[in-house]
Amino acid sequence: EDITVISMVRRKALRSFLAHYTSDFDLCLSIMEEVDRFTMASETASFNAYLHIQKEKISGINHALENRYSELLLTQEQLQESETLNKQSQALTHIGNWMWHITEGNITWSDEMYRIYGLEPQSESITFERFISFIHPRDRDKRMSEIEESLKTHVAKDYMLRIINPDGTEKILKGKGDVVLDQNNNPEKLVGTCQDITIEYNLNRELTEKVKQFEKLSASLAVKNDELNQINKELESFNYVASHDLQEPLRKIQTFISRINDKSKPELLSSGTLDYFNKILISSQRMQLLIEDLLTFSHTTSHQTAFSITNLNEVVNEVKNILAAGIEEKYAVIECPVLPNILAVPFQMQQLLVNLISNSIKYARADVAPHIVISCKLLKGKALSTFPAIASKQYIELKLSDNGIGFDEEHKDKIFGLFQRLHNKDKYSGTGIGLAICKKIVNNHKGFINAEGHPGKGSTFTVYIPMEKEKKSLKDVSVN
Numbered sequence: 001e002d003i004t005v006i007s008m009v010r011r012k013a014l015r016s017f018l019a020h021y022t023s024d025f026d027l028c029l030s031i032m033e034e035v036d037r038f039t040m041a042s043e044t045a046s047f048n049a050y051l052h053i054q055k056e057k058i059s060g061i062n063h064a065l066e067n068r069y070s071e072l073l074l075t076q077e078q079l080q081e082s083e084t085l086n087k088q089s090q091a092l093t094h095i096g097n098w099m100w101h102i103t104e105g106n107i108t109w110s111d112e113m114y115r116i117y118g119l120e121p122q123s124e125s126i127t128f129e130r131f132i133s134f135i136h137p138r139d140r141d142k143r144m145s146e147i148e149e150s151l152k153t154h155v156a157k158d159y160m161l162r163i164i165n166p167d168g169t170e171k172i173l174k175g176k177g178d179v180v181l182d183q184n185n186n187p188e189k190l191v192g193t194c195q196d197i198t199i200e201y202n203l204n205r206e207l208t209e210k211v212k213q214f215e216k217l218s219a220s221l222a223v224k225n226d227e228l229n230q231i232n233k234e235l236e237s238f239n240y241v242a243s244h245d246l247q248e249p250l251r252k253i254q255t256f257i258s259r260i261n262d263k264s265k266p267e268l269l270s271s272g273t274l275d276y277f278n279k280i281l282i283s284s285q286r287m288q289l290l291i292e293d294l295l296t297f298s299h300t301t302s303h304q305t306a307f308s309i310t311n312l313n314e315v316v317n318e319v320k321n322i323l324a325a326g327i328e329e330k331y332a333v334i335e336c337p338v339l340p341n342i343l344a345v346p347f348q349m350q351q352l353l354v355n356l357i358s359n360s361i362k363y364a365r366a367d368v369a370p371h372i373v374i375s376c377k378l379l380k381g382k383a384l385s386t387f388p389a390i391a392s393k394q395y396i397e398l399k400l401s402d403n404g405i406g407f408d409e410e411h412k413d414k415i416f417g418l419f420q421r422l423h424n425k426d427k428y429s430g431t432g433i434g435l436a437i438c439k440k441i442v443n444n445h446k447g448f449i450n451a452e453g454h455p456g457k458g459s460t461f462t463v464y465i466p467m468e469k470e471k472k473s474l475k476d477v478s479v480n
Helices: 002-021 025-067 076-093 111-116 128-134 137-153 198-245 247-263 271-299 312-322 324-330 346-362 434-444
Strands: 095-101 106-109 159-164 170-181 187-196 308-311 333-335 341-344 371-380 394-401 448-454 458-466
Touching: 002 025, 025 170, 025 187, 025 198, 095 111, 106 111, 106 128, 111 187, 128 137, 137 159, 137 170, 137 187, 170 198, 247 271, 308 312, 308 346, 312 324, 312 346, 324 346, 341 346, 346 371, 346 394, 346 434, 346 458, 434 448, 434 458
Parallel strands: 333 371
Antiparallel strands: 095 106, 095 187, 159 170, 170 187, 308 341, 371 394, 394 458, 448 458
8 A cells, every 4th residue: 555655656756846957848858758667567567566466365365274274474454454554555556466267168257357447346147248248449469469469478468558438538547467376277267456557658659649649749850940041141240231232322422512512602502402312311311310220229139148247327327318419409307216126238338228218208298397316226027017027126217207299109119129119200300210129138138118108297117127137246236
């Protein structure tokens, strides 16, 4: 009983532990297969020992009854207890015992054997023909050949077969047997054990199918990866062309138009012609800005992993210097508390804040000086219910609020897409790429970004960046 219970507990414990040990699918399969092999080997050894012990008990009982009944060691009560434990063990492991009396032609089954075959315990006498009728038609000839071979060689091999219960249920069984010889060395009985492995068999078949599907998926992914690598190479070529070949004609157009405007005699050019040249100049500048923004977006990739301890106060000061002209022109006010150090890509954090702050300055209300408020605090991941955050991890919340023209809430997701513009391009400059760059930067840092707007009242952009505590050079991280 202890061996059976321990086998079950060990198997359940190992499987329960497996989810905490690894999420690697292949490793899971490997460990589960090893646990199954170990359990099968352990159970097989136990059952063989059990059969051997039972044979010795039977032999000892017969010998004692014939010669010295007074020395019989097993009392009737002990036999009943042993039988009770045996039945409990069989029910727990779905293992039954059987014995075929060859000369009489009848078969003795334990209670669990009846249950395995879908019958009430001891509800009917089992003959050899009745046993054969349960076997799946496709497995009958094979099982008959195995039995005949056992009788010839006096060696019973392990077997596996399918049966069909009276209710039509199909089961998979595995078993072990042994040949009992009479005094003339002829087969007298076949004894053995049988276990219902239907659930384990089907699970193993499903796992095998999953492995095949996974292998096909892996092969497909390998092909896709090669295609992606090729696309990346082509994109690198495009970046080079965009950086040099595409911008060179634009620079020449801008240079020549500037020379025409500067050196030509005004009386030689009509006002309409000058207006056309100015439109050409504005369009070429807009195209150059678009190319530069596209290059910035393509370079803002997740493989840039030059993370380091980044002082956000220094980043904000650098951003103010970069945007000094616009801040001065619009009389913008930027309120910012003391910010913490975080683990990040410094240049990308600079790009993030440049785009968000310049956005607030650009979309200011007419005759109202931009007022930008930056706030910062630490949050637990479980507080970010609207994002797929890790509950146990800490996140820094960086919030930028302004008093600009705002936007309608129905566009809050749209604004982070490439080339998405909510306002007239002639009234507000830009390419519609800035906020897409912000989202990509935040994704590179495994964070989240959100936008809230109210038309005529302003906008609020909130960024959540995880605090990578495992890089514990961040002992000094704090929010003041």
